[in-house]
Amino acid sequence: DAGITQSPRHKVTETGTPVTLRCHQTENHRYMYWYRQDPGHGLRLIHYSYGVKDTDKGEVSDGYSVSRSKTEDFLLTLESATSSQTSVYFCATGTGGSTDTQYFGPGTRLTVL
Amino acid sequence: GNSVTQMEGPVTLSEEAFLTINCTYTATGYPSLFWYVQYPGEGLQLLLKATKADDKGSNKGFEATYRKETTSFHLEKGSVQVSDSAVYFCALTFTGGGNKLTFGTGTQLKVEL
Numbered sequence: 001d002a003g004i005t006q007s008p009r010h011k012v013t014e015t016g017t018p019v020t021l022r023c024h025q026t027e028n029h030r031y032m033y034w035y036r037q038d039p040g041h042g043l044r045l046i047h048y049s050y051g052v053k054d055t056d057k058g059e060v061s062d063g064y065s066v067s068r069s070k071t072e073d074f075l076l077t078l079e080s081a082t083s084s085q086t087s088v089y090f091c092a093t094g095t096g097g098s099t100d101t102q103y104f105g106p107g108t109r110l111t112v113l
Numbered sequence: 114g115n116s117v118t119q120m121e122g123p124v125t126l127s128e129e130a131f132l133t134i135n136c137t138y139t140a141t142g143y144p145s146l147f148w149y150v151q152y153p154g155e156g157l158q159l160l161l162k163a164t165k166a167d168d169k170g171s172n173k174g175f176e177a178t179y180r181k182e183t184t185s186f187h188l189e190k191g192s193v194q195v196s197d198s199a200v201y202f203c204a205l206t207f208t209g210g211g212n213k214l215t216f217g218t219g220t221q222l223k224v225e226l
Contacts, residue, residue, distance in 0.1 A: 004156075031212060033213070033214075035214075040218055041218060042117075042202060042216035042217055042218040042219050043157070043202065043214070043216045044216070045213055045214070048213060058213065090156055090157065092157075092214075094212050095212075096212050097212060098144075098145050098206045098207060098212055099145045099162070099164040099206075100212055101159045101162070102159075102212065102214060103158075104149075104156035104157040104158065105156050106155060106156045107155075107156050
């Protein structure tokens with residue numbers, strides 16, 4: 001399995017506060033992804049990165065920003081958290097090929113009160 | 114756009130029963146198709162995949178065949194075990210898409226003794 005860790009694993013915060021979630025990988029994969037998981041929606045892509053400092057939007061990017069300053073780290077920031085961003089967030093990594101496997105982290109459960 | 118439709122759960126079966134979880138897709142071009150599994154409290158992991166029409170993916174007794182004519186990728190297992198209880202996600206990627214996964218909503222499987 002790819003070594004992917006996420007921190008924190010659980011977080012409770014209040015509406016309007018900034019939140020940063022971290023994903024760290026040890027597999028030297030070029031691509032990294034942030035998804036959110038919500039009941040009735042499966043997983044939806046928020047943002048992804050195809051290299052250091054190279055990022056792009058996914059289907060649900062509003063209210064989120066990302067940064068990747070090193071191959072191994074991919075940060076997801078909620079600039080001003082809202083209750084609609086209460087979710088489970090998963091980081092994934094891969095080599096970027098359309099037939100290739102993505103490897104998922106254990107997830108971060110975020111609650112915005 | 115691309116989309117994946119899965120049968121709704123939960124699906125509850127007795128141990129050793131036959132399992133089918135239906136998955137159909139809509140996509141332009143020629144997608145690759147995946148089944149990912151999420152055990153309680155964990156991230157997703159690849160179960161099996163198929164990258165072209167008529168390919169059969171298989172793993173741990175699970176099978177799925179890529180049917181282009183019916184745009185389907187149904188998951189089957191001949192005899193389920195309690196340890197198969199999990200949420201199963203059908204997903205697709207497409208060539209040139211940076212391996213961005215489009216997921217179905219997930220199907221929860223509960224296997225009872």
